[in-house]
Amino acid sequence: MLEPDWGNRSNPIAQCAHLMGITYERRTRTLEFELDSADHRIVEPAEVWVLEEPDGFLSALEVVYDDGSREVVSIKRVGTPQAAGEGGTAGS
Secondary structure, eight states: OEEEEEESOOOGGGTTOOEEEEEEETTTTEEEEEESSOEEEEESOSEEEEEEOTTSOEEEEEEEOTTSOEEEEEEOOOSOOOOTTSSSOTTO
16 A cells, blocks of 8 residues: 655655556666556656565655655555464464
8 A cells, every 4th residue: 555655746646556566667767556446657757766665565665856856655565464374373
Protein backbone atom coordinates (compact mmCIF):
# COMPACT_ATOMS: atom_id res chain seq x y z
CA MET A 1 0.00 0.00 0.00
CA LEU A 2 1.33 3.45 -0.88
CA GLU A 3 1.09 6.48 1.33
CA PRO A 4 2.60 9.86 0.41
CA ASP A 5 4.80 10.78 3.34
CA TRP A 6 6.77 13.97 2.91
CA GLY A 7 8.38 16.07 0.20
CA ASN A 8 7.40 18.99 -2.01
CA ARG A 9 5.04 17.09 -4.28
CA SER A 10 2.08 14.89 -3.50
CA ASN A 11 -0.14 12.67 -5.58
CA PRO A 12 -3.61 12.28 -4.03
CA ILE A 13 -4.47 9.58 -6.59
CA ALA A 14 -1.92 7.28 -4.98
CA GLN A 15 -3.05 7.67 -1.36
CA CYS A 16 -3.73 4.25 0.14
CA ALA A 17 -3.50 2.58 -3.27
CA HIS A 18 -2.30 -0.99 -3.55
CA LEU A 19 1.07 -1.20 -5.28
CA MET A 20 1.18 -3.82 -8.05
CA GLY A 21 4.72 -3.06 -9.25
CA ILE A 22 7.43 -0.52 -9.97
CA THR A 23 9.08 -0.32 -13.38
CA TYR A 24 11.95 1.78 -14.70
CA GLU A 25 12.32 2.06 -18.48
CA ARG A 26 15.93 3.00 -19.19
CA ARG A 27 15.30 3.90 -22.84
CA THR A 28 12.69 6.56 -22.00
CA ARG A 29 14.02 7.30 -18.47
CA THR A 30 10.54 6.74 -17.05
CA LEU A 31 9.70 5.45 -13.56
CA GLU A 32 6.20 3.99 -13.28
CA PHE A 33 4.21 2.91 -10.26
CA GLU A 34 1.57 0.34 -11.21
CA LEU A 35 -1.34 0.73 -8.79
CA ASP A 36 -4.63 -1.11 -8.42
CA SER A 37 -6.59 2.05 -9.26
CA ALA A 38 -4.31 3.94 -11.68
CA ASP A 39 -0.70 4.33 -12.73
CA HIS A 40 1.69 7.09 -11.74
CA ARG A 41 4.48 7.90 -14.19
CA ILE A 42 7.52 10.08 -13.56
CA VAL A 43 9.50 11.13 -16.63
CA GLU A 44 13.24 11.70 -16.34
CA PRO A 45 13.71 11.74 -12.57
CA ALA A 46 17.03 13.31 -11.55
CA GLU A 47 17.55 10.81 -8.71
CA VAL A 48 15.73 7.87 -7.16
CA TRP A 49 16.50 6.68 -3.63
CA VAL A 50 15.03 3.72 -1.76
CA LEU A 51 14.94 2.58 1.85
CA GLU A 52 15.39 -1.18 1.83
CA GLU A 53 14.67 -3.28 4.90
CA PRO A 54 16.96 -6.21 5.83
CA ASP A 55 14.59 -8.69 4.16
CA GLY A 56 14.68 -6.76 0.86
CA PHE A 57 11.29 -5.05 1.21
CA LEU A 58 11.32 -1.43 -0.04
CA SER A 59 9.63 0.64 2.67
CA ALA A 60 10.18 4.09 1.12
CA LEU A 61 11.08 5.59 -2.21
CA GLU A 62 12.17 9.18 -2.88
CA VAL A 63 12.22 10.78 -6.32
CA VAL A 64 14.23 13.98 -6.79
CA TYR A 65 13.25 16.17 -9.75
CA ASP A 66 15.52 18.43 -11.80
CA ASP A 67 14.20 21.51 -9.97
CA GLY A 68 15.18 20.00 -6.60
CA SER A 69 11.64 19.19 -5.50
CA ARG A 70 11.03 15.74 -4.05
CA GLU A 71 8.29 13.17 -3.98
CA VAL A 72 8.54 10.60 -1.19
CA VAL A 73 6.32 7.57 -0.94
CA SER A 74 6.15 5.17 1.99
CA ILE A 75 5.23 1.60 1.17
CA LYS A 76 3.38 -0.40 3.80
CA ARG A 77 3.01 -4.16 3.98
CA VAL A 78 -0.64 -5.14 3.77
CA GLY A 79 -2.16 -8.59 3.84
CA THR A 80 1.17 -10.39 3.68
CA PRO A 81 0.50 -13.98 4.72
CA GLN A 82 2.89 -15.43 7.28
CA ALA A 83 5.20 -18.13 6.02
CA ALA A 84 4.95 -21.55 7.66
CA GLY A 85 6.78 -21.55 10.96
CA GLU A 86 6.61 -17.76 11.44
CA GLY A 87 4.56 -17.05 14.53
CA GLY A 88 1.20 -18.61 15.22
CA THR A 89 0.55 -22.21 16.18
CA ALA A 90 0.60 -25.16 13.85
CA GLY A 91 -2.89 -26.34 13.02
CA SER A 92 -4.64 -23.19 14.19
